[in-house]
Every structure is written in structure tokens, then in C-alpha cells.
Amino acid sequence: MPVAPGPADPAGTSRSTSATIQPNILRYLVVVADERGVDLRPLLKQVGLDESVMRSAALRVSYRQGSAVIRRALELTGDEHLGLKVGSAQHLTAWGLLGFALMADDTLRHAIETGVKYQNLSGAMVVWSAAVGEEDDAFVLRADLPDPAMDPGVASFLSEEAFASVVTLSRLAVGPAFAPRAVEFSFPPPPPRQLDLYEALFRCPVRFGAPANRLVVDPAWARFRMPGRDPVSYASTLEMLDAHMTSRRDQQDLLEVLEISVAQGLPVVPTFGEQARRHATSERTLRRRLADCGTTYEALVEGVRRERVEQLLLRPESTLRDIARRAGFSDERALRRAVHRWHGTSPGRLRERMRTARL
Secondary structure: OOOOOOOOOOOOOOHHHOOOEOOHHHHHHHHHHHHOOOOOHHHHHHOOOOHHHHOOOOOOEOHHHHHHHHHHHHHHHOOOOHHHHHHHOOOHHHHOHHHHHHHHOOEHHHHHHHHHHOHHHOOOOOEEEEEEOOOOOOEEEEEEOOOOOOOHHHHHHHHHHHHHHHHHHHHHHHOOOOOOOEEEOOOOOOOHHHHHHHHHHHOOOEEOOOOOOEEEEOHHHHOOEOOOOOHHHHHHHHHHHHHHHHHHHHHHHHHHHHHHHHHHHOOOOOOHHHHHHHOOOOHHHHHHHHHHOOOOHHHHHHHHHHHHHHHHHOOOOOOHHHHHHHOOOOOHHHHHHHHHHHHOOOHHHHHHHHHHHHO
């Protein structure tokens, strides 16, 4: 399960820099943006995701890559509710084996619980949980953000996309009549003229400014038998999903160990050869293992440096010269170029933006 980044610790790291998420959301985001006349491909290329890479079944992206693309897509399209459109455009086939398992499951509730269990294989960028609620045994699906301090626009996008995709995929699986009992969002309400967007999609009461992002399902719908249920196919598919989960954990462990090694070494970055020797393997094998994770050592180093810079910018006593030195840049100019590449702005403006977001 994705974990939220920890406190700002210049010696630490977080999996927000690791490429561990299937890019289903980004793929559908490209499609929806295309329909609005906005080409996101140059933006994807900027963060290392050109078209040939995006077509790879083995591709994984990081939270940083995903958030950067989403933030820019919101700016380019001018659509504050892009998440609703992206979620509504999805199909179970985009989830591969997991989508097949959900279709072969017994009931809608169990299918949702299966999706929660294997959420790391679905491309989720929120943290899912599910439980029986206190009222009338209703089934409650909750979507928490991986980082409560993330950009508000990206946070709203992810919350909207999460529930829009659940409702859309549920209707594809059990029929178009499906509707939740209620949907609750933690972000503030939109202008009254935009409420129709939510009512048309969810066809139920929608509440804003709630304590958490929740989708409530009536017990009757939770017990609804899946039309494609097949116990044998379901069981065999779960065996393959479990194998994928084991492989994914091994990949995440490798990425985290490498990230920690780089973070602890800064401002000096260990060479790739040094990393291979530490893992008692050849450079060729380590490069292949990183390729299986959908990343490279250079991209991993870039992610750790970026995180270090962002952590140090939050410290008022840190000068740009000091930040450049501690993050392993040759001088302030190199730091400015890197920050502009990552965020499209200067270190000073980024510092103000980050401080404002934490208030």
C-alpha cells in the first residue's frame, strides 16, 4: 500500500520518488485531454514518459511524475473537474488481471474488497480502505490521499477520479442502474452551477467539506451477485495476482534501498558501479532489475535530489547556496535549472508556494 511521505528529514527518503504505480490514470488523462484539444505528450516526455514508454505493460510511474502531469493538465485544460471525466472514461480492462478477477468475483462488495487488497496493482494514487458502516450495515469505501499536504488541485483531481472510476466500473460490472447511497468529499464545495456535474454522475446526495472521502453503498447493492462470477477463474487469477504482489514488493524494496543509499550519500552520489557492488551483482543485472521496475538509476537519483531540495526549501535558514551544496549540485545555477525543470518556476517562488501550502 502506498505510504505518505514522512516529516521533512534531509537524510530520509520516501517512495514518492519511486516508480511503482501503473500509469492507468495518466493513460486515460491523455485520452480525455486529447478530446479537449490538449496534447499532453510533450509534458509526459519532459518527465521521462514518451509514447513508446507509455505503451509498455511494465511501465511504472512515481507519485511525483503522476502529480506533475496532473497539475499541468489541470492548468492546460482549465477544467477543475478533470478527475470526474478521467474516472468516467475508464474500463475494467485497463486493470488487466485485477479487472478480470473483479468481474469473476462473487458479489460487488467482495469485488471492491478484492480491489482494495490488490490496489497496488491497479494504478491507484489514493490509499483505499473498505468496511461495513455503522448505519444499516452500509458498505463504506474510503479514499485517503497519500500526502495530506499535496497540491489542492491534484488532491481534488485524485479524489474525484477515484470515486468516478469506482461508480463507472461498478455500472459496467453490475448494470447501469447502480448508484451509491452517498458520496462525501473532503474538499470545499464547488460553485452551485457545477453541482450538476456530481449529481449527474453519482445520482445520489454528494457532500463536500466532509471529514474524509467516502463512498457509501447500500447493503442490497453490496450483496449484488456479479454477472460474470466464476469461482474457478477467480481463484486461479488470485494466484497470479499474489505472485505479482510478491514481485512488486521485491521491486519496491530494491528501489527503497537504493533511494536511502543515495540520500545518505548526498552531496556525493554513489556511482552505479558502487551500487552494483553493494548488492553483490553486476551492473548489467542491476540495470535490468531497475528496468523491470520501470526506472533507471539516473531517474532515481534525480528523484532523491528533488526531494532533498524540497525538504531544504522548507527550512528558512537554508540559503540557495547551501541547498545546492547539500543536494549535490555544482552551484546555484545548476539548482535553479533543476527546479525550473521540475516545477516550472524558481527556487524562491517554489519556497513560497510550499510554505503557503503548509499553512
